[in-house]
Amino acid sequence: xxxxxxxxxxxxxxxxxxxxxxxxxxxxxxxxxxxxxxxxxxxxxxxxxxxxxxxxxxxxxxxxxxxxxxxxxxxxxxxxxxxxxxxxxxxxxxxxxxxxxxxxxxxxxxxxx
Amino acid sequence: xxxxxxxxxxxxxxxxxxxxxxxxxxxxxxxxxxxxxxxxxxxxxxxxxxxxxxxxxxxxxxxxxxxxxxxxxxxxxxxxxxxxxxxxxxxxxxxxxxxxxxxxxxxxxxxxxxxx
Numbered sequence: 001x002x003x004x005x006x007x008x009x010x011x012x013x014x015x016x017x018x019x020x021x022x023x024x025x026x027x028x029x030x031x032x033x034x035x036x037x038x039x040x041x042x043x044x045x046x047x048x049x050x051x052x053x054x055x056x057x058x059x060x061x062x063x064x065x066x067x068x069x070x071x072x073x074x075x076x077x078x079x080x081x082x083x084x085x086x087x088x089x090x091x092x093x094x095x096x097x098x099x100x101x102x103x104x105x106x107x108x109x110x111x112x113x
Numbered sequence: 114x115x116x117x118x119x120x121x122x123x124x125x126x127x128x129x130x131x132x133x134x135x136x137x138x139x140x141x142x143x144x145x146x147x148x149x150x151x152x153x154x155x156x157x158x159x160x161x162x163x164x165x166x167x168x169x170x171x172x173x174x175x176x177x178x179x180x181x182x183x184x185x186x187x188x189x190x191x192x193x194x195x196x197x198x199x200x201x202x203x204x205x206x207x208x209x210x211x212x213x214x215x216x217x218x219x220x221x222x223x224x225x226x227x228x229x
Contacts, residue, residue, distance in 0.1 A: 004155070034217055043117070043204055043220030044156065089155045093216065100169060101218065103148075103155030 003027045004092050006104040013111050019077040021107050023090030026071065030092035034101065035064060035075045038087045047088075048075070080111045115139060117221035119205050125227045126195055133191045134224045138207030145188050146218055147180055148204040149173065156204050156220075162188060163210065195228045202226075 005024045013019045023033075031052035036044035050057040050064045050073065057064050063076045077084055087108050091101040118137045126132050138145050143164050148156035159178070161169045164185035174180075177195075182188040192199055202225050206218035 009153075032216060036220075041222070043206075043222045046217040046219065049217055091155070100158050100161060102158070105154050 002105070003030075004090055004102050004104040006088075006090055006107045008107050009105070010108040010110070013080045013109065015082055015111055015113050016079045019075075019080045019084065019109055019111065021075040021077075021088050021090075021109065023073045023075075023104055024071060025073075025092050027092070027094065027102075028071065029094045030102075032093040033064070033066060033073055034091045034093075035062075036089045036091060036103075037084075038089065038106070044089055077109075080109075082111050082113050085109055085111045117205055117207055117219055119203075119221040119224050121224055122222060123225045123227075125229065128195060128197060128228055130195055131191065131193045132195060132226065133189055134203055134205075134226075135187060135189050136205030136207075136221060137187045138205070139219055140186075141209060142207035142219070143185065143210040144208045144218075145182060146206040146208075147188070147190050148206065150202040150204055150223070151200075159190075192226075195226075197228045200226055200228045 034049040035047040038044045048059050048062045048064050050066050066073045087106040089106045090104040093101050120135045145162045147159040150156045159174050160180050162182040165182050177193045180190045202223045204223045206220045208218045
């Protein structure tokens with residue numbers, strides 16, 4: 001029973017264009033969400049987060065959108081760069097302290113020059 | 114380097130042997146987490162410490178697994194009588210306990226375990 005789903009295992013985007021990575025969740029108690037990026041042979045690196053009281057959070061080229069009614073969030077990367085090529089994980093937490101995050105299976109993004 | 118470190122980076126062992134991994138968190142972080150990641154999956158939560166207290170354990174953490182954080186600093190994860198299904202990347206993460214409003218965890222590079 002996968003509580004956090006990333007239904008696209010992979011995504012290819014041209015350099016300079018927008019990358020949109022999607023994440024769906026089933027547990028309505030989730031109220032804090034994060035995106036992580038992972039390069040091969042490294043641990044995941046935190047990118048951006050959003051709490052359930054917001055519907056958008058922006059940090060430079062990265063924006064996360066949250067639609068609580070649809071239990072859906074997305075990460076937008078604009079403009080995409082070749083260095084963004086990595087696996088992106090969506091993670092969700094059931095409490096305000098982020099004790100225990102549930103991760104999705106990841107989406108591999110390839111940004112083509 | 115002030116990030117999370119893990120040792121060893123790779124471990125190959127024979128089925129039935131015991132293995133122990135070490136994690137050194139970011140020094141000011143009082144919360145430490147262990148995750149397991151298998152191919153094509155995201156990290157799966159195993160256990161969590163606040164200082165030296167182990168506050169939560171996943172049902173994934175069978176009796177063969179034990180974790181400690183004796184002085185509230187580094188942590189060890191031991192797997193006894195390893196099985197081939199234990200082959201995975203074991204990730205450690207830490208985060209601050211301060212009420213900063215941000216809850217992101219900082220991950221180490223992981224220990225890749227292969228059980229033959």
